[in-house]
Amino acid sequence: MSYQMSDYHYDNQTVRKFIYSSIFWGVLALVAGIWISVLFWAPGLNGPGWLTYGRLRSFHVNVMAFGLVLGALIGIFYYITMRLTKRPLLFPRVARSTVYLFNLAIALGGWGLLMGYTKSLAYNEFEWPASLLIVILWVLIAIVIFGTVIKRKEEQMYISLWYIIATVVTLAVIYVLNNLEVPAGLFKSYSIYAGVNSANVEWWYGHNAVGSELTMATLALFYYFLPKSTGLPIYSHRLSIIAFWSLVFAYLWTGAHHLVYTPIPDWIQTVAIAMSIFLIAPSWGSVVNGFYTVREDWSRMRTHYLTKFFILGITFYGLQTVQGPTQALRVVSSLIHYTDWVVGHVHMGAMGWDALVITGAIYYIIPRIYNTEIYSEKIANTHFWLVLTGQIIYSITMWIAGIQEGAMQKAVNPDGTLKYTWDQIVSKNIPYWQIRTLGGIIFVVGMLFFVYNVFMTARKGNALAASKA
Amino acid sequence: MAKNIYSKPVLFTILAVGTVLVGTLVTTFIPMMTAQMHPKLAGLKPYTALQLAGRDVYQSEGCPFCHTQTVRPLKTEVERYGAYSKAGEFYYDRPFLWGTKRTGPDLAREGGKYPDAWQYAHFKDPRAFSPHSIMPSFGWLQDSKLDPAQVQTHMNVLGFPYTPADIQALADKTRLDALVAYVQTLGTAVTRKAAVTAAVTVKKVHIKNPLAGNHEAAERGERLFEQNCEACHGKKGVGYIGPSLKDKNVFLYVKGNVPDDDYFDIIHNGTREGGVEDGRKEKGGMPSFGETLKKDEIWSLVTYIRSLQGEKEE
Numbered sequence: 001m002s003y004q005m006s007d008y009h010y011d012n013q014t015v016r017k018f019i020y021s022s023i024f025w026g027v028l029a030l031v032a033g034i035w036i037s038v039l040f041w042a043p044g045l046n047g048p049g050w051l052t053y054g055r056l057r058s059f060h061v062n063v064m065a066f067g068l069v070l071g072a073l074i075g076i077f078y079y080i081t082m083r084l085t086k087r088p089l090l091f092p093r094v095a096r097s098t099v100y101l102f103n104l105a106i107a108l109g110g111w112g113l114l115m116g117y118t119k120s121l122a123y124n125e126f127e128w129p130a131s132l133l134i135v136i137l138w139v140l141i142a143i144v145i146f147g148t149v150i151k152r153k154e155e156q157m158y159i160s161l162w163y164i165i166a167t168v169v170t171l172a173v174i175y176v177l178n179n180l181e182v183p184a185g186l187f188k189s190y191s192i193y194a195g196v197n198s199a200n201v202e203w204w205y206g207h208n209a210v211g212s213e214l215t216m217a218t219l220a221l222f223y224y225f226l227p228k229s230t231g232l233p234i235y236s237h238r239l240s241i242i243a244f245w246s247l248v249f250a251y252l253w254t255g256a257h258h259l260v261y262t263p264i265p266d267w268i269q270t271v272a273i274a275m276s277i278f279l280i281a282p283s284w285g286s287v288v289n290g291f292y293t294v295r296e297d298w299s300r301m302r303t304h305y306l307t308k309f310f311i312l313g314i315t316f317y318g319l320q321t322v323q324g325p326t327q328a329l330r331v332v333s334s335l336i337h338y339t340d341w342v343v344g345h346v347h348m349g350a351m352g353w354d355a356l357v358i359t360g361a362i363y364y365i366i367p368r369i370y371n372t373e374i375y376s377e378k379i380a381n382t383h384f385w386l387v388l389t390g391q392i393i394y395s396i397t398m399w400i401a402g403i404q405e406g407a408m409q410k411a412v413n414p415d416g417t418l419k420y421t422w423d424q425i426v427s428k429n430i431p432y433w434q435i436r437t438l439g440g441i442i443f444v445v446g447m448l449f450f451v452y453n454v455f456m457t458a459r460k461g462n463a464l465a466a467s468k469a
Numbered sequence: 470m471a472k473n474i475y476s477k478p479v480l481f482t483i484l485a486v487g488t489v490l491v492g493t494l495v496t497t498f499i500p501m502m503t504a505q506m507h508p509k510l511a512g513l514k515p516y517t518a519l520q521l522a523g524r525d526v527y528q529s530e531g532c533p534f535c536h537t538q539t540v541r542p543l544k545t546e547v548e549r550y551g552a553y554s555k556a557g558e559f560y561y562d563r564p565f566l567w568g569t570k571r572t573g574p575d576l577a578r579e580g581g582k583y584p585d586a587w588q589y590a591h592f593k594d595p596r597a598f599s600p601h602s603i604m605p606s607f608g609w610l611q612d613s614k615l616d617p618a619q620v621q622t623h624m625n626v627l628g629f630p631y632t633p634a635d636i637q638a639l640a641d642k643t644r645l646d647a648l649v650a651y652v653q654t655l656g657t658a659v660t661r662k663a664a665v666t667a668a669v670t671v672k673k674v675h676i677k678n679p680l681a682g683n684h685e686a687a688e689r690g691e692r693l694f695e696q697n698c699e700a701c702h703g704k705k706g707v708g709y710i711g712p713s714l715k716d717k718n719v720f721l722y723v724k725g726n727v728p729d730d731d732y733f734d735i736i737h738n739g740t741r742e743g744g745v746e747d748g749r750k751e752k753g754g755m756p757s758f759g760e761t762l763k764k765d766e767i768w769s770l771v772t773y774i775r776s777l778q779g780e781k782e783e
């Protein structure tokens with residue numbers, strides 16, 4: 001049997017709700033981001049309770065990672081899975097229930113962080129009740145996606161489905177294992193892991209949260225939407241296969257590059273550093289695949305407005321995956337670890353790679369769900385240039401600040417005493433932190449253009465549907 | 470074959486899980502089964518009820534976003550903070566709180582570095598001590614009291630020893646009291662300055678201040694004093710957390726003038742409870758500046774202190 005457009009209608013509502021929820025959380029998290037960047041040069045603006053830097057910082061990161069990114073990814077996964085399996089979702093009601101569960105989990109977790117309820121594990125700070133909801137959410141999502149894939153109407157699974165499956169299983173394994181904790185009250189728990197061991201588990205998790213959510217999942221989108229939005233097939237299937245398996249294999253070895261020169265055993269650090277270097281290969285497999293795909297016809301950068309989102313996105317991914325392994329080296333780590341340099345690295349990935357690919361994907365999906373065209377390519381282009389400019393200002397200032405901080409902390413006088421006090425180091429950073437706020441504002445204004453464009457497209461689609469009815 | 474797995478989702482998923490598990494097991498879960506991941510220093514004690522409550526505050530307020538708790542085995546780092554971190558120091562930490570970013574300095578060796586009074590005053594107004602500090606003020610932590618029953622539950626979950634009196638004593642403590650108690654334990658299981666202060670020993674022969682009476686040195690000393698000392702010794706050394714420096718006939722609470730290099734030593738090395746300088750007992754609480762100030766800066770400070778005591782400059 002073959003499916004009609006109307007069979008997808010219900011599932012499209014689910015996709016749409018995920019995308020809107022993600023935008024809602026994203027705007028909150030972005031505003032929090034701008035605000036904490038201001039607190040870096042105007043510390044007097046810190047308030048008591050939820051108005052203090054420490055709480056808003058964890059709200060920003062976790063709501064960004066789980067609210068904005070994960071929310072958008074789930075919605076887009078559903079969308080891609082339906083297209084690649086040539087059928088509606090297997091359990092449409094379960095799929096729809098995941099939207100509500102998702103919003104409940106983020107609301108509970110995000111509120112908790114503002115109240116000071118945190119596990120203090122990077123990218124896994126929500127206290128246990130919210131984590132538990134996320135685990136249930138993930139099980140349901142796995143059921144919907146695997147069920148749909150198993151009952152698919154298309155024999156071969158396309159590359160994007162491999163990455164979706166890899167994301168679903170990797171995130172499940174790392175999230176559950178890093179969340180083994182003993183509750184000590186409604187909003188407090190203590191990890192079952194202690195000391196150096198807890199550090200090792202946490203960064204195995206932390207690096208692979210980045211590896212699955214911000215890398216594998218985003219690659220799933222990339223491999224689907226690049227051909228769709230350019231009309232060009234992926235350059236090499238064989239390269240895709242090699243890049244996929246080696247990436248999925250190598251990522252899990254590298255967590256300890258976040259712990260260079262800490263008291264965890266040296267051999268674990270060394271293995272992580274070596275595997276980080278190796279990771280350049282699979283990462284660049286996808287970069288090459290992307291570039292060679294569009295090399296067929298570079299004019300699509302102009303004629304197909306979405307091409308540049310994906311090509312610039314994969315370019316930053318390429319830079320990110322050279323910078324990352326370099327940072328893992330002991331000598332480089334000794335300079336830039338614990339400084340703003342790493343913050344620059346993070347944001348090139350998040351703002352340059354993930355944000356471009358995800359917003360590009362949403363631009364592709366929304367008009368198709370509403371049976372219309374994008375409201376304005378011009379606004380989309382303005383959005384593109386603003387987020388690009390904002391991100392570059394952000395990353396570059398943080399790299400400079402980071403090197404300066406690292407160098408000042410290490411500087412010694414001829415007699416071997418330290419040259420700078422901490423106060424001097426902080427004072428030298430302030431101008432860079434101010435420029436970062438500027439970069440951040442430009443980025444967020446760009447994102448607001450995006451939000452406006454999405455909503456106007458939806459409005460246009462609704463009006464069209466009403467006039468037909 | 471390769472073609473096959475991409476049309477067999479169950480097999481594909483099993484292979485993907487297997488691939489993911491190899492690195493997971495080798496780098497994380499197999500080491501976990503070995504003793505090297507669970508070391509414990511001999512001198513390490515579990516947290517007391519008040520310290521644990523303080524650790525919870527440290528988590529809640531996001532201190533790890535700006536402060537690390539691991540001194541790396543690098544020369545300048547040992548110089549700035551003290552002995553590098555050992556694996557056995559973190560046995561009771563669930564989870565570890567090493568942090569990832571040093572917007573503020575590392576705190577692994579903070580315990581005992583300053584007196585409690587300094588910590589309170591700094592939390593209330595960091596910029597009074599470090600004019601460019603971007604640390605938020607935490608005076609508001611004083612407005613909320615601890616919940617003894619809750620802390621008791623936390624102690625039980627972690628299996629740390631306590632007495633009913635320990636829990637009762639929490640009733641009139643604030644969250645700030647707890648935070649100070651926690652910060653003051655950091656790194657106390659290792660000797661803080663082992664590698665550093667040993668370099669300068671107390672001299673048998675007295676050295677004269679090479680900058681004695683020098684006007685420029687006194688001015689420089691004044692600036693350094695405002696940056697580094699005023700927070701504790703008050704404006705122009707009138708005394709606050711640390712004693713007044715204005716009377717040249719009192720040093721470490723005992724009458725009688727002392728030579729310039731005793732001043733040098735105390736500024737360079739700091740003091741600790743039970744320590745002795747020129748035969749006089751220290752109560753502790755004076756931080757060491759040997760790592761952050763150059764020799765001639767310390768001598769300039771001595772010149773400035775002497776000028777406060779009425780010594781003439783050239």
Ligand code: HEM
Pocket residue numbers: 122210214215254257258276277279280283317320321322323324325327328333336337338342345346348349350354569
């Ligand atoms: C080959 C791939 C990559 C490698 C080997 C790598 C390596 C590293 C290293 C060594 C650090 C720690 C730096 C330090 O603290 O000294 C780091 C931090 C980070 N990276 Fe990457 N990176 C890679 C790709 C990416 C990508 C694609 C993203 C996506 C956004 C990303 C996001 C992050 C984040 C969020 C952190 C911050 C962790 C923290 O909180 O300290 N990385 N990376």
